[in-house]
Amino acid sequence: MLLHEKTCGIRGNGIRREVRPPIPVPSTFKIVLTSTAFRNANLTWKLKYAANTPHNVTNLLDVSTMAMRNKLLTYQHKRRALKFNMSLHAIFEKATDARITTDPPAYFTTDQYELYEGTNIDELLAMCSIQLASCVESYEGTGSGWTLSKLVALDTTVWELDPLRGSTYHALPQWVMDTLSVVNVENHDEHCTL
Numbered sequence: 759m760l761l762h763e764k765t766c767g768i769r770g771n772g773i774r775r776e777v778r779p780p781i782p783v784p785s786t787f788k789i790v791l792t793s794t795a796f797r798n799a800n801l802t803w804k805l806k807y808a809a810n811t812p813h814n815v816t817n818l819l820d821v822s823t824m825a826m827r828n829k830l831l832t833y834q835h836k837r838r839a840l841k842f843n844m845s846l847h848a849i850f851e852k853a854t855d856a857r858i859t860t861d862p863p864a865y866f867t868t869d870q871y872e873l874y875e876g877t878n879i880d881e882l883l884a885m886c887s888i889q890l891a892s893c894v895e896s897y898e899g900t901g902s903g904w905t906l907s908k909l910v911a912l913d914t915t916v917w918e919l920d921p922l923r924g925s926t927y928h929a930l931p932q933w934v935m936d937t938l939s940v941v942n943v944e945n946h947d948e949h950c951t952l
Contacts, residue, residue: 789825789826790804791803792804792913802913802916803826804912805825805913805914815891815894815906818909819887819890819891823883823884826883826912826914827880829914833916834873839875840872840917841916842870842916843870844867844886844912845867845913846890846911847865847909847913848894848906848908848910849863849908849910850906853904866890873919894906
């Protein structure tokens with residue numbers, strides 16, 4: 759199945775909306791829900807890597823960020839818009855002495871991304887993979903003496919996104935009006951941005 763393969767479907771009010779096919783998650787990955795908050799408006803999923811995970815970091819990050827795709831799409835289906843970021847936990851060892859490791863594991867986080875109905879999720883996940891691989895490379899570089907020993911986990915944290923929208927006139931409190939320092943334009947439609 760191609761990652762960019764798309765089909766269309768009709769949902770709810772008859773509006774045609776893109777329906778993205780699920781991507782099969784490799785059986786070596788175990789994804790668990792680790793925390794929730796605010797009535798599931800905030801979720802964190804953890805993908806745990808097996809102890810014998812191969813060391814091709816770039817390919818592994820590509821596959822593991824894509825493995826989170828189905829979780830993000832399921833959340834988006836319920837909430838319409840969301841923000842997410844990914845965090846990688848990795849253990850490094852000294853190149854000169856493998857007994858010296860990072861404890862606790864090193865922790866790298868991507869930027870936060872917004873996902874709407876028309877957003878290409880595959881591009882965002884590819885950017886997450888690139889950012890995390892760059893963090894690992896930077897940690898190993900510049901004469902640090904650290905080399906990657908193993909990847910521990912990949913966290914994906916998701917927040918419900920409530921973007922700005924139009925509204926109507928709201929009266930100001932009397933004490934603000936008494937200062938004569940604010941102009942509160944009164945409108946009678948729903949096109950005023952909050």
